[in-house]
Amino acid sequence: MEYKGVMVFAEQEESVIHPVTFELLGKGRELADRLGVELTSVLLGDGVGDKATILIHHGADKVYLFEDQSLKEFDPLRYKENIVPLLRDVKPEAFLIGATRVGRTLAPRIAAALRTGLTADCTDLDLDEEGNLIQIRPAFSGNIMARIRTRTRPQIATVRYKVMKPAEPNPERRGEVIKRDVKVIEDSGLRILKKEPGKGVDLTEAEVIVSCGRGVKSREDLVIFKELAALLGGVFGSSRPLVDCGWVEREHQVGFSGNIVKPKVYIACGISGSPQHLFGMRDSDIIIAINKDPSAPIFSVADYGFVGDIYEIVPILIKKIKEQRRTAKNLKFLQHGT
Amino acid sequence: MVKQVPDIERVRFDVETGRLDRSSAEGITNPFDLNALEVGVQIKERLGGRITAISMGPPKAESTLRDCLARGADRAVLLTDRRFAGADTLATSYTLACAIQELGDFDLVICGEKTLDGDTAQVGPEVAEFLGIPHVAYVEEVRAFDRERIIVGSDVGRFHYVYELRYPCLITVTKDVNVPRLPTLRDKIRARRAQIEVWDAERLSDVAELNRFGLKGSPTTVVKVFTPISSRRRGVILEGDAGEIADRLFDILKEVGALRIEGE
Numbered sequence A: 001m002e003y004k005g006v007m008v009f010a011e012q013e014e015s016v017i018h019p020v021t022f023e024l025l026g027k028g029r030e031l032a033d034r035l036g037v038e039l040t041s042v043l044l045g046d047g048v049g050d051k052a053t054i055l056i057h058h059g060a061d062k063v064y065l066f067e068d069q070s071l072k073e074f075d076p077l078r079y080k081e082n083i084v085p086l087l088r089d090v091k092p093e094a095f096l097i098g099a100t101r102v103g104r105t106l107a108p109r110i111a112a113a114l115r116t117g118l119t120a121d122c123t124d125l126d127l128d129e130e131g132n133l134i135q136i137r138p139a140f141s142g143n144i145m146a147r148i149r150t151r152t153r154p155q156i157a158t159v160r161y162k163v164m165k166p167a168e169p170n171p172e173r174r175g176e177v178i179k180r181d182v183k184v185i186e187d188s189g190l191r192i193l194k195k196e197p198g199k200g201v202d203l204t205e206a207e208v209i210v211s212c213g214r215g216v217k218s219r220e221d222l223v224i225f226k227e228l229a230a231l232l233g234g235v236f237g238s239s240r241p242l243v244d245c246g247w248v249e250r251e252h253q254v255g256f257s258g259n260i261v262k263p264k265v266y267i268a269c270g271i272s273g274s275p276q277h278l279f280g281m282r283d284s285d286i287i288i289a290i291n292k293d294p295s296a297p298i299f300s301v302a303d304y305g306f307v308g309d310i311y312e313i314v315p316i317l318i319k320k321i322k323e324q325r326r327t328a329k330n331l332k333f334l335q336h337g338t
Numbered sequence B: 001m002v003k004q005v006p007d008i009e010r011v012r013f014d015v016e017t018g019r020l021d022r023s024s025a026e027g028i029t030n031p032f033d034l035n036a037l038e039v040g041v042q043i044k045e046r047l048g049g050r051i052t053a054i055s056m057g058p059p060k061a062e063s064t065l066r067d068c069l070a071r072g073a074d075r076a077v078l079l080t081d082r083r084f085a086g087a088d089t090l091a092t093s094y095t096l097a098c099a100i101q102e103l104g105d106f107d108l109v110i111c112g113e114k115t116l117d118g119d120t121a122q123v124g125p126e127v128a129e130f131l132g133i134p135h136v137a138y139v140e141e142v143r144a145f146d147r148e149r150i151i152v153g154s155d156v157g158r159f160h161y162v163y164e165l166r167y168p169c170l171i172t173v174t175k176d177v178n179v180p181r182l183p184t185l186r187d188k189i190r191a192r193r194a195q196i197e198v199w200d201a202e203r204l205s206d207v208a209e210l211n212r213f214g215l216k217g218s219p220t221t222v223v224k225v226f227t228p229i230s231s232r233r234r235g236v237i238l239e240g241d242a243g244e245i246a247d248r249l250f251d252i253l254k255e256v257g258a259l260r261i262e263g264e
């Protein structure tokens, strides 16, 4: 049998589908339509069956469902043992997985088991004239983009979260849910001893980051920038010196020895732009910098550079945002009454 | 598992061709791999045992293995052969897995989370698959270990998980797992004289299919490289008084979708 069709891995945690799945379904639908083939999805878990229809609403023609207690929590070995036979059986030409920690833990095992190629962390997917998947990913810390082709099948790629448009759900869409027998592995060598709430800060997932550097004079002043971050629905970040002197927790550090971040908007306040800092943020979609010193290197990577004092500018900006929001709210109240 | 990578701070980069001039900077040890080695050294200090550092790369990667010997590895193996060259992650992992098998019994394989140049984070889990052992990636803490198992913590999704892994197994570690120690001068001198085993493809012929190495064994190829548009910055520099700048910032933030006034 020929390899045909596009399959998407549906990631779920505690029965919540990870939003990257909907982005993959959006892209997968587009590719499948261009190739004139089916879009399928595979969902594993325990008591997640009702989520299969959501995947169909988002564009899947078929959903392969694996439900068992042993699949309640993510275990790369157990997941792989079920997905690999499915891929051998269904033979999709392309298999797309979110480049989340789950995806990046699982995908290599599947690719190695099938002895097929795997491209990590793609930012776009395309097709060439022959219908091969063209996988586009940043290479060498974002200096260049590479177009990568896989000569084996299935062509497997992990795709970065938040770079593709999610599929619009259509509740009218119909599809097929196919239950598969689960291969139950009693002991995979891995056991979950504890599950705790995460730290809650994930700079790498943030859409907006407001970062501070040594331009900030005292620990107390950090609240100003944290407030701006909160107003923008973003996360607070920092250069390394503020972490080293203990004002800011390590999880917030951006840079070579901190987090590599790629938000939609990165706002650098009082950061000079050392190579180590730039390494961690220069792939952001839009970079805004505020610095007193017009020769600061941060301006060389900024889309919008503002020469000025963060202590003057940021408080005015915060005040304006709050005022405008208040006005908008009052207006809405007047329009709709109670 | 340790890899020598180009020093990204110093390496020259040709934007036109998208090529790295690897000779323009000295290789450094992939920083995450130093964390991996440190995990091994800390286990050895408590339980004993032997650490083998293994690397696939050109002959000059020897300096990275010497660095590992200075930092506490007992044995160093360099996989170097023209037939290994041009490997993608699948062929790299296969080669490393074969070499690990060739080395004989082991309890724990420790890798870095990812490399600075490859940046795929794929090699560790692929090696685990080829060896048929369980693995945990992105390990942020080693909580405990004894002669049968290791207990590690890792953030996955919205939660922090504590896993128990039974040997033989593989972990990939983040920079948060520890602070790698610096080698003493004495250790450095000792390492300079130490023996590094160099293995070629033939050395693995008992355990490996040679056509799965290097370029031949690599299903993925880079067909083209190009400069991303996002790196070309608009580079607007704006001066003015604080009020004007704040207004302008407000507008920009709205325009790029970072600021919503309504619907709050």
Ligand SMILES: Cc1cc2nc3c(=O)[nH]c(=O)nc-3n(C[C@H](O)[C@H](O)[C@H](O)COP(=O)(O)OP(=O)(O)OC[C@H]3O[C@@H](n4cnc5c(N)ncnc54)[C@H](O)[C@@H]3O)c2cc1C
Binding pocket: A212, A213, A214, A215, A216, A238, A239, A240, A241, A253, A254, A255, A256, A257, A258, A259, A269, A270, A271, A272, A273, A274, A275, A276, A277, A280, A290, A291, A292, A293, A296, A308, A309, A310, A311
């Ligand atoms: C191996 C290694 C790893 C490193 N890793 C990292 C890393 O991961 N992340 C990181 O950030 N750094 C890292 N560093 C440190 C890095 O080299 C720089 O020292 C650091 O990034 C500088 O931080 P900064 O920009 O906040 O401070 P500075 O360089 O001191 O810059 C402060 C800036 O604030 C401006 N400023 C001052 N007051 C105001 C004001 N009122 N309004 C507006 N602007 C003002 C100044 O003009 C100046 O440009 C690393 C260094 C090494 C050696």
Ligand SMILES: Nc1ncnc2c1ncn2[C@@H]1O[C@H](COP(=O)(O)O)[C@@H](O)[C@H]1O
Binding pocket: B001, B002, B003, B030, B032, B033, B036, B054, B055, B056, B057, B089, B092, B096, B110, B111, B112, B113, B114, B115, B118, B119, B120, B121, B122, B123, B124
């Ligand atoms: N050529 C290599 N030699 C030894 N170890 C490697 C090699 N390539 C990758 N690794 C290991 O695999 C990890 C992940 O690498 P990568 O998949 O390239 O991001 C690294 O941190 C190393 O521990």
